[in-house]
Amino acid sequence: MPQSVEQIERAESWESSDGGDRNQDLVKYGELVILGYNGCLPQGDKGRRRSKFVLYRRSKANGVSKSKHYVVKTPQTSEAVLDTKQHSISYTLNRSQAVIVEYQEDQTTDMFQIGRSSESPIDFVVMDTVAGNKIQTPGKGAAQSTISRFACRLLCYRDCADSRPRVFAAGFDSSRNIFLGEKATKWETEHQAVDGLTTNGVLLMHPQTSFCGADHPETVTKEPGVWREVSVGGGIYGLRESRSAPTKGRPIPNETSELIDGTLIDICGATLLWRSSAGLARSPTNRELELLVDNLNAGRPQCPVGLNTLVVPRKNSQISSTSENQPYVYLNCGHVQGRHDWGKVNDRSNSKTCPICMCTSSSSKLLMGIEPAFYVDNGPPEYCFVPCGHMANAKTVSYWCGIPIPCGTSGFQSACPFCATPLQGTPGYVKLIFQDKCD
Template sequence: MGWSMFIYLQRLTYAFSAKPKRYSSDGTDPPILEEQEPTPSDKPKTLVKYGELVILGYNGFLPPGDRGRRRSKFVLYKRPTPSGVKRSKHYVVTTPHSSKAILDTKQHSISYTLSRNQAVIVEYMPDEETDMFQIGRSSESPIDFVVMDTVAGEKTRDSKMEQSTISRFACRILADRANPRIARIYAAGFDGSCNIFLGEKATKWQDGREIDGLTTNGILIWHPRGAFCGGEAKMGIWREVSVGGGIYSLRHSRSAQQKGEPVEDESNVLQDGTLIDLCGATLLWRSAEGLSKSPTKSHLEKMVDDLNAGRPQCPVGLNTLVIPRRVTVTMNESGAVNENQQPYVYLNCGHVQGHHDWGQEDDSEARRCPICLETGPIVKLCMGIEPAFYVDSGPPTFAFNPCGHMATEKTVKYWASVLIPHGTNSFEAVCPFCATLLAGQPGYVRLIFQDNVD
């Protein structure tokens, strides 16, 4: 028997003795053989994603850096075991703070105080069909996403609020484990003792046997009317969500005692593009399905690279400009600061140029554009790099006024038409990347580059 025949027989023997090869079932390989029992290692390792909560005003990261539960966005994944709760029973007590449900730190309950000697306790029981996620200012363990007040404009490590208006346990979201597309929001969150307290002065009401209420500054939600992706959605109306998940029109002021009128044809189910206002910070909900249709961060970075590949020039200094991904000065190859490469945009006309002294008015921030001779403010230009805020994947040809964040035409026009709660009673359009109030009409400018001139 020759050597080649010996090798052939050895391989044939191994093929019959070895275990059948296993394949993935994700559609890229042949399916797993039906006669084989899956082993624990064969279980799907991909996590089921419900969606993302993204804070308006942060261009992809917090100034000190995303750390732990404090970050610019929070991704909601299906938990290994259910963590949701559902309403079980309710009853009236005369000493609420000493009742069994309140003292039991493992029993979820909501206490509605009607008077000093009377309260309605609503008990909650574990729900195998949902996962619960909680948002608030508190750093205690029940809070999954720690959110602090958003400071408008350029963020620094020293940007702090003297007093926060965000509740320590602001709200909670219950996601359906069987149908990951369904996630419902409720005002207020359970504290470390699994309790929610609505004090005697809190807005509350009884409708038959049911009881419900509102938090002090309220949790407001805004649903887009239509698909968020594509930028064709019509503007929605701000509503308030109750502790029990009901939808109501806004109160006369943020913390007024009288609740709004019930809105029967709207629900607390989050839609792709729903805004959630915590009175101090506004969150954007992006569904997993919606995010799959949005540009990725690498796509946005490639668009910046493509623009820079066109070697845009300053018409005055005739130097090449480099569009940064952050609001900062650019760096040259040696790592030294190169301010000459930082592009600026004239906000009244949209012409993009470098930094120069031509056309500067005496003791004024206004400058005269050397191309069209129009006088107006200028600002550094940078890329809006947070993908969740984009409604399409077009080129970044527009910028917000007055901050200079670049984005696609549809994205800029969409956010310029959305009014965000500002203060206690006003609503203003803001740049989603830095939360700066938009200036003038329409609040943005079309960019005009002098590029591809070689």
């Protein structure tokens, strides 16, 4: 069956960063990467459901911009809402009054939409992230999800690939409409227009300085940014008391919803990282990460108990968890060993006594963090997150341990970017000590 122009355009945007020769002539805006997935969804990347979404300039612009607004009594029967070719946002003020904001085609921008819905207007289908990079339990999916079906939309300026996209809360449905009901948080803006917030909100956090300073290590950010909420109209506000509280936060007029390299977007159930094309050029590649693992394995680290050679897998699926070559790390001291039954303490935390330093500690399988977008530096993987055991370099583990990720309706928790497991202890990571370096 022949594909429509719209299907071809969307297929272009689905391609991953290593998508092949046919993407070499495309202009790449950047990538949106979901925190918690180490390079691929556990059930595999398929169609619009994948661990990352690469944004390319479309063959034909599909962006929109505000054109006019007016008051109506019954928005559901208004001409703009009924017209499936007209983009519009309806703000219901009460049972007998609503404000309709009409949008017109904008040839200078491309629009990309993100949400839980599998309907055609959604370019990037995102489901709730399950900590530990695990497949969601059947029967506990969409009905209990806190992610909006049409969560947010991005506008990318076509004239410059290095320009900063803007993000807006809410996305247009199949009829090209956005509806904010009577109970939704909304308010009057300048020129008697209206703006509002979605039920669970869309949060943004910009990094304070450069996200990845591979070329200039001194510019790597040391402090996390501040979480803000973005409105349907693209305005920036402080956080509400809780995720769905009826009162908006204070306006932040000196900040914008423009994405910079390293900006985090939280859609209540999943957190996405924006990486610009320029930023990705400074980040390590998949091949460079594999070479770092090869260099580590070239030292032929040994298990001090079994005296067998340990091999850190390049990818999580290369060595089974029962393999005698699979390395494990004691999370309190950082000593790396093979799988063995020596030193069990028989407590609830499954602790063992480390045969090197006699420290009592829980242990975890050692895995390589292989998603390049999460790295802020090109250094060797000498550390791992606690308690999941994902390996990365010093500046990367230090950065993510300081980032508060939204969880629940009002809480924040630092987490491993490769599996979304909440971090434990202080600082939340440990330096790895291999047997070949004990001499």
